[in-house]
Every structure is written in C-alpha cells, then in structure tokens.
Amino acid sequence: MKSKLLLATALTFVAATAMGQGTELQYKKTPALNEDWQKPFPGFKIVGNFYYVGTYDLGCYLIDTGQGLILINTGIEGSFPLIKESIEKLGFKLSDIKIVTSTHGHRDHVGDIAAFQKVSGAKVYMEERDVQTLETGGNIDYRQTKGRGFYVYPPIKVDVKTKPGDHIKLGNTDLTIRQAFGHTPGAVSFTFNVQDGGKNYNVLIYNSDGINQGVKLLDSPGYPTNVEDFASTLKEQAAYKPDIWVSSHAGQFNLHQVYKPGDPYNPARFGDLAAYQKKIADTTRNYEKQLAEERATAKK
C-alpha cells in the first residue's frame, strides 16, 4: 500500500510538473503506426440512431439522441477531416455534437478530441483514471511514468470525469460505462439500448483488453494494479451477451469481413455473438500466456 501511495504521489508530481511547464512542453509529431488508421472509410448506419464515422481501422461512433449528438472516439490527430466528412454526409452537423468521449486515452482514439471540442463546444467525458493522460496530451502515460517531455497530441480539457457504473444521458440515449481497465488504467466499454423497426437492441461498444507490445504485466510501475485489472475486465467482458457489438478498432470486430461500403442496412451483421466470445477467449488466453511467461522468467 505504501508503495502505491508513493507511486500516486510521484505520478501527481510528474503531472503537476508537466502541467506547470505546459507552455514549455513541445508538441512532437509521432508517425501513425498503421496506414489503415488514416485511410478514409464512408460513414454508415449500424443500427437505428447509431452510426460508424471512423476511418478504415479506427472505430469512431456517432449517436443521434434526438437532442444532440454523442461522438465516441475521434481517431488519431489528423482524422478530423475524415470524421467530419462522414458525419456531414450522414446528414448531421458538427455544431450538434454535445458530448465527446472515448474508449481509452491512447492517441489513436483521442488524438482529435481537442479539434472536435473546439468546433462544437461539446463537453468531454472521460474515465477518471485516463484524464491525466488526456490533459497532458499523452505526455503522461503509465508506460512512461516520468513523462515523455512533449505532447503527443493536442491536450484536452476534460469536463466530466466518469467511472464504471456511471451513465452518460442525452435525449433518448443512456450509455452505461463499463470497465475495460488493463489496456489503459481508465479504458472503458459502453452499453446502451437502441430501438429500431419495433425491435430493441442491446448494443456494446467494446474496448478490447489487448496488451500493447512491450508492456510488462509484472513490471509496470506506472500501473501497479494492471494484473488484477486485466483479470477482472476479461471476466466481466466474457459475461456480456450483446445483440450488436463493435470495437475501438475495425479489425477487432471484423468490420471489413462483414460489411462493404454500399451494402444494404442490416444490423444483424454486427450481431455475431460467437465471434465476440472468441475474441474474449483469445484475449484471455494471450493475457494468461504472457502472465505465465513473465512469472516463469521472474522465478529464474
């Protein structure tokens, strides 16, 4: 416990230093790791009032609540024009975005939140454990506890801090925040109901609990509870039975296998429960394998 307290103090100090010297921190452009992140992809209706507005691989979502729009994820910095085009071609206006939030504080999902916040005046909601990362433009990241010394993306002012079990309500929509802790300390999924054609759909925007390359489960001083967090998230995710599910990356929910631009509207294409359960089983197996390997190495 003492070490956790010390760590929390150290992180706060680092963050305070980073924020205090905000004007001195420089922005450093880091190249996209995957060209599919920046490739355009036409927006389309997933089900009812729920739309895909992301890039070829970065899952970004729009909900038309009847009293304004909710945007979930904004892609990497530079995605703004692609997402804007998708939103407008679907017949919506950026000025109607009232809430922007994200599945987790990595640059490929929050990189253009600041741009959307600026044009729409929307309020930014974020899980409290990823807020510091966003507010320092990715300078503070559990993978680099001393900070990087530069902003990775434009810093974001978070208006509302959330935690699992909280709800984001707007118009006809009530999003429940679900923990996806592990991938980042404050990663989340969202569940909500959509009505369409006399049917009710239980929708899941799922944040995959993959372990980024280079991340150590047993030696991650910036994230001391990651082993427990991964385990409890994977257990919780294994229990979901969504009617419709999508994810933070198109590849994680097989978008390009089940949908081609111009295909007719058919929500059922995103309802493959067996495929969802396989994803969770694979992710769990990878986590257990890496943990076992790290434990075996630690014993030597």
Ligand SMILES: [Zn+2]
């Ligand atoms: Zn990530």
